[in-house]
Amino acid sequence: MGFRFSKRISILPGVRINLSKSGASLSVGPRGASVTIGKQGVHGNVGIPGTGLSYRERLDKPSRTRVSDDRPQPSPKPELPGRVVVKIVEDQTEFFDDAEIPLDPSLIPSAKKALGDQLKDFLESHVESRNDSLDALGKLHHDIPTFLGSIPSTGGNKPQKEAFGSQEAYMDALMCWRAEQANSGPDQTALENALLGALGTLQWPYETNIGIDFTDGRLLLDVDLPEIEAMPESRWTTDHRRCSLISKALTKQQVAGLYVEHICSLILRLIGHSMAVSEGIKNVAISAYTQRNATLGRPDDEYVATVEISRGDWDQIDCTKMPAIDPQNLLRRYGACIETNARGILLVQRAII
Template identity: 30%
Template sequence: MAFRFQRRIKIAPGIRLNVSKRGVGLSAGPRGATMSVGRRGVYGNVGVPGTGLSFREKLNKTQKGGTGGRKGAQGEQGNINISIDDDGLVTLLYPTGEPLSTRETAAVRKRAGGAIRAFMEEVCERRNEMLRSITTFHHRIPKPTDKPEYIPSLFKVQEPTPSLFAKVWALIFPPFRRKLNRDHADWRSAKAAHDQGEQERKALEETLVFSDITAMERVLETYLGGIEWPKEPAIDFDLGEDNTTLALDIQFPDEDEMPDKEWSVPATQYKLSPKTVSATKRRQIYRDYIHSVMMRVAGEIFAHLPTVEHVLISGYRETINSSNGHAEDQYIISVIMHRDQWASVDFERLRQIDPTEVFTGHLLNRSMKKTGIFKGITPFSPSDLEESSMGSGHHKLS
């Protein structure tokens, strides 16, 4: 059984996690946090320091936000931006970036104080949510299956339906009629492209994925790229020639890139108060994050690639070699997994599973203390995976 391993496919470069009240999605966000208070309401942009996490949403959906700002060229009130920096300091700014005076700040707080504090609470919640969610990727692992189920994606763009007035106007004004026709033609074209894409995806996920390596790669790219990563990941993988084996590398961030603060909102102050997470807790978060991500990736593989029976997953991070100052990849975990072993996991009780213990039932190479301190290892190789898949090898672990 020969392995190809001639090229590597990088998944989802530059993805950032976007958190909103409705769930998680993907976007890029600004540093710190800002809020706009204006005639259309109060909007917030939040970035969690050191994580790339951000969100934007309207905060006061039932009331108009007062501004206390200067008048624009036509006598309208301008927006006031509320900025919360990485240290939790709240500053009121004009759109130009100029800070408000003490008197103007007091006036805005008087008129929009409720909205400002609601925004502060929201920022605080989003920043703390990262600590809670970064170690729970394995809570959403799909069950392994040998018959993948294609789930259609609906076309969410509503068909343009002109009003009665528009229809009448189109009869007497040809340019407007042509515009309506173009709009509808564009919608039909977009829907046709979507439907064609769904047909291709259905064929990939239900038929071609059983025999075509390129189709298998495309399916795995789609599902790994759709995970809400908390960091910009680099995931490389390649498949064996017989469609039953897969080797995959995950580049993890360094420990010091993990969030290290818990936030609260003081009762009377306009600032967020940070509390630094202990070094021990931060290492434990890092430990659980790595194993949770490893579990999630394994789950996606066994759920969407039905012919893959044996998987090698290795995790590494970039470190600086103290002897020459060069950046090097340091592998910290490597595991060979088999589908039948993975299927023994109780997927109805994922929240009760300790992700650091899951891989001990597999062929595991890991040098880690209980507190989450990792040492470098030599990862398993494709030949190790081949030997293990044939049931004729045993490896001494470091």
């Protein structure tokens, strides 16, 4: 609203044309009161005759011209899906929705918080899986049989009842056969074949060669061990903050400790499977050697572990609890020579003959 000066030209009684800088407009109404219709809209006018002063007010509402907004509209804020899928890609954790579409990075902190301990357990299970082959090196003895095999005796064929004329004669022959069975023991050839079958079917993580000598119930095993250089040099662990898996290098002392653990488990496994073949095996003696660069600079066979266990000592062990038994402690209990220096390196021993 406001007062202004303008010039008017009358064309008909009550109808005037107003001229101003903004252009011409048509006024309808008596002098001093009129309605102006122009390109700036419809206005009501009240004037004071003879002064050139007028009062003006907009009567219509200004039309709003719709201006198209070509600016890009903001994307809707991403929301956490009802189900989050977690995967290990190489060594990193990645998050997806049900459609296998990667989550928006802004949602990952919320996804981690929502998963909570489930994410931690997921990472730990993957670490355990990756370390399975390493941990198995000290668990070879877990498959030792809990039963004792049976080998046929050398005491001839069992008497047949129809071959005797009376029951008394048959019973006498049967008693004699049983006594002969007990005294003669198992068939030597059958026992050796059973022993070769038992040891020959065992699977080993590394190449393991075994020499066998069986005499008068005493089994002597000469074992060519894998080298310490074959041992793993790293172990997987979890970085919970970054939700990733990390391969952490083992120290030389840790590798040496792993090697000793593996050898003790290997030796105990050989003893256990041998004892399970037959009670005809009364003693098991093991001499284990490895190839190392000795003082002369060339690889030499060096015996690093020896032990001999009798049937009586073995029968004291509860084989059903074998996973809970520490092989190194058990072998030393029965006089095994398995010694290391301050760095964990196995010392040379004298072989059993």
